[in-house]
Amino acid sequence: MSLEDHIGDVCRKARLQTGTPIDAAAALAGLTEAQLKEWETEGVIEAPVNVTALADRLGLNAAKAQRVADGWEPAAVDLTRWLELRVVTTAEGFEVNSFVVWDGATREAAIFDTGWFADDLFRISEENELNVQHLFITHMHGDHVAAIGDVRKRWAEIELHSNNSGAPERNRVTPGELVAVGGLSVSARLTPGHAEDGVTYVIEGWPDNAPAVAVVGDAIFAGSMGKDFDTPELAQQKVCEEILSLPGDTLICPGHGPLSTVAEEQANNPFF
Ligand SMILES: [Zn+2]
Structure with a gap:
């Protein structure tokens, strides 16, 4: 990519x-x-x-x-380190990434953003016999949540997590609080800027000590960041405080473009 x-x-x-x-x-x-x-x-x-x-x-x-x-690109990530992580890229005019993670033993699963279409989410869930319990939203921009209706129809009990002011209180994230997905834990970090409701989710507890995974939405891209013409200082500050402060080997999963790592972005992202 x-x-x-x-x-x-x-x-x-x-x-x-x-x-x-x-x-x-x-x-x-x-x-x-x-x-x-x-x-x-x-x-x-x-x-x-x-x-x-x-x-x-x-x-x-x-x-x-x-x-x-000069053509820098992040080193290709060996995704076999996170056996229970899938990247789903859907396109409708342009591409957006969603992510599926689960506990290999219990099959409890979570989806991060829905992307344009839910077909691949449904297929991955079926192929891996997943028990999808959570939908984490990085921000409510249309490309990231276009399939939210289909996802909620399919899994009526799915628990929604977002920082959108329009969401019911029970669905709002609490920074620092751990949400269990089987043996994995998900914590929310507020990363407003590109979107006022921007959230980064850090997933830890992977088998074989695989590094943490940060699902960042459009807060940061490999070599760039989501546009924010209103509060650019805030956007950059939040990325520094909440994402680039994570361990260097943390996998960065952006809403658009290739995956990267914290160390890679510290070394190469011109915005930081
Ligand atoms: Zn966006």
């Missing part, structure tokens, strides 16, 4: 988040305004681009931005 955001996307987000005028950004990049727009859209352009000068002005880490421009 290729990166959710190429270097043009990263710089466009940072330009809008910092309110940097386009003419100033273009001058720093050594491009005309038209060229800068093309580069922001395509991620590549014939002309040489001064990525580091632009990144510096946009509050990005210049060296990391240059690496993304």
Whole structure:
């Protein structure tokens, strides 16, 4: 899976988040305004681009931005370390990731976001004879929860977890509280920014001491982050405090693009 955001996307987000005028950004990049727009859209352009000068002005880490421009991608994750974790990618115009986790012994299971369609969630549940008990929502943006009606119809007793202000009190997450999924435990960390109701779920207790898994929604992507033009400082602060503070080998499962790790993002994400 290729990166959710190429270097043009990263710089466009940072330009809008910092309110940097386009003419100033273009001058720093050594491009005309038209060229800068093309580069922001395509991620590549014939002309040489001064990525580091632009990144510096946009509050990005210049060296990391240059690496993304040079084609960095997170090392492929060996998912066999987490036997009871599945990534489900659905597409309707664009792709979104959902995740299924379960306890291999008890078959108790949880779903993280529904994505566009529930078919693959149903299939994985059947193939593995799962007892699906929980639906954890990272944020209520349409792509992440489009199939919520189908999921709730299929599992009428499913317990919903979200931080959406519209959700009934009993469905609201309590940060720090552990929710058991068989022998696994899930804890919620509030990561508002891209979405006001953004939550990161940390799943621990894997067999064979496999590292923790953080389902982050759109708080952070491999090499980028979900857009937040209103409260970008808050978004970055929450990612630092609640996600990048986790152990380096923690698996990051974003709502879009490839999986990554905390160490990988600390070393390569231009926003941090
Ligand atoms: Zn979103």
